[in-house]
Amino acid sequence: MTRADERAASVVRSWTRLYTARMATSVRDERREEIDSDLWEHACAGADAGLARRSVAGQMLARCLLGVGADLSWRAQMSLDGRRIEEEGVKMGESFKRNWWIVGPFALIAFGVYATLAHIVGDGFESPWERTAAGWDPTLAARAGSVLLVGSLFVAMPVVALTVRRTHPAWTIGLFLPWVLMSLIPLMWGDAGVWLIMPVLGITTFIGAVVNLAQRSVEDPTTVRSAPPSTTREARLL
Amino acid sequence: MRRKPGTLIPLEVAILAAGLELGNTGEVEFHGFQLAKELRDRGSERGLTAHGTLYKALDRMERAGLLQSRWEDPRVAADQGRPRRRLYRVTGDGERTFARLNLDRAEATAIWMGEPA
Numbered sequence: 001m002t003r004a005d006e007r008a009a010s011v012v013r014s015w016t017r018l019y020t021a022r023m024a025t026s027v028r029d030e031r032r033e034e035i036d037s038d039l040w041e042h043a044c045a046g047a048d049a050g051l052a053r054r055s056v057a058g059q060m061l062a063r064c065l066l067g068v069g070a071d072l073s074w075r076a077q078m079s080l081d082g083r084r085i086e087e088e089g090v091k092m093g094e095s096f097k098r099n100w101w102i103v104g105p106f107a108l109i110a111f112g113v114y115a116t117l118a119h120i121v122g123d124g125f126e127s128p129w130e131r132t133a134a135g136w137d138p139t140l141a142a143r144a145g146s147v148l149l150v151g152s153l154f155v156a157m158p159v160v161a162l163t164v165r166r167t168h169p170a171w172t173i174g175l176f177l178p179w180v181l182m183s184l185i186p187l188m189w190g191d192a193g194v195w196l197i198m199p200v201l202g203i204t205t206f207i208g209a210v211v212n213l214a215q216r217s218v219e220d221p222t223t224v225r226s227a228p229p230s231t232t233r234e235a236r237l238l
Numbered sequence: 239m240r241r242k243p244g245t246l247i248p249l250e251v252a253i254l255a256a257g258l259e260l261g262n263t264g265e266v267e268f269h270g271f272q273l274a275k276e277l278r279d280r281g282s283e284r285g286l287t288a289h290g291t292l293y294k295a296l297d298r299m300e301r302a303g304l305l306q307s308r309w310e311d312p313r314v315a316a317d318q319g320r321p322r323r324r325l326y327r328v329t330g331d332g333e334r335t336f337a338r339l340n341l342d343r344a345e346a347t348a349i350w351m352g353e354p355a
Contacts, residue, residue: 012289016289030324031293033321033322033324034270034293034324035289035293036321037269037270037271037320037321037322037323037324038269038270038271038274038289040320040321041269041270041271041272041320041323042271042286044320045271045275059285059286062285062288063274063286063287063288063289064288064289064290065288066288066290066291067288067289067290067291067292067294068290069290070288070290070291070294071289071290071294072290073294074290074293074294074297
């Protein structure tokens with residue numbers, strides 16, 4: 001393509017991107033790719049026929065403009081039809097309703113990482129960087145080692161629990177239970193202050209996990225039972 | 239254009255006619271721009287069908303079972319240095335529907351041009 005038809009094609013592509021925005025990925029990509037192919041073929045056919053490039057560009061723009069109404073009605077029709085466009089949105093909404101509690105462990109982990117850093121190099125929630133600027137604490141290595149060990153467990157347990165939640169739901173509960181108990185530790189302190197966020201997040205996450213697994217067991221009992229290893233191996237071989 | 243369910247608009251009749259005509263010349267499968275060119279050639283100075291009008295009609299006809307499409311092998315397109323094409327063909331249902339219309343291709347073109355058949 002040359003500059004005139006490239007510019008025209010670019011305008012058509014922009015319009016296509018606009019009216020297909022937020023549609024289901026497959027429908028959107030197919031329409032965009034099809035228009036892209038059409039523009040390429042149009043430019044080649046124009047060159048083969050010896051048409052002036054501006055003329056081809058004008059044809060492209062005219063085809064785009066004259067089709068705006070059809071583009072919009074096609075888009076509206078797809079929206080009303082709903083099957084293609086809303087399918088993904090519904091899936092996302094359903095998924096969020098079921099799995100909102102997964103946010104809990106990650107929020108708690110983020111909080112835990114910050115709190116651990118603050119504990120190692122500062123007092124409470126004093127910025128860790130302020131303390132390091134003041135000088136090296138000789139007990140820092142020992143404190144860091146012990147806190148990192150507990151911190152690693154605190155991070156690893158929910159990660160493993162979430163990873164195996166579909167195949168081994170009982171393990172998920174088994175790992176979450178001690179994890180939640182760990183998150184309750186601040187309740188034993190006299191003035192836990194901001195640390196109370198730990199038990200709140202821990203308990204909320206645990207309740208969310210239990211409710212999720214209970215829902216799944218009611219809807220489809222086979223999904224929460226661990227398949228015997230032999231069966232799994234046979235299925236894979238088949 | 240509003241129409242009764244199960245009926246074809248003139249453009250759809252013309253697409254069926256053009257698709258069958260291309261099939262007769264050995265090109266059973268055709269892509270969107272090729273069809274637009276065929277429609278223009280059959281309708282003289284009518285010009286190339288607008289993108290939105292053409293692809294909306296093709297989508298509707300495919301869902302009605304009159305056409306079927308497939309995406310070209312990307313390697314073929316890559317070898318020729320162009321975007322891959324979506325290739326359409328008229329189905330058996332499309333052929334039968336067109337036959338039921340009891341029109342020959344010239345009449346279909348006349349309908350497309352808005353002239354009395």
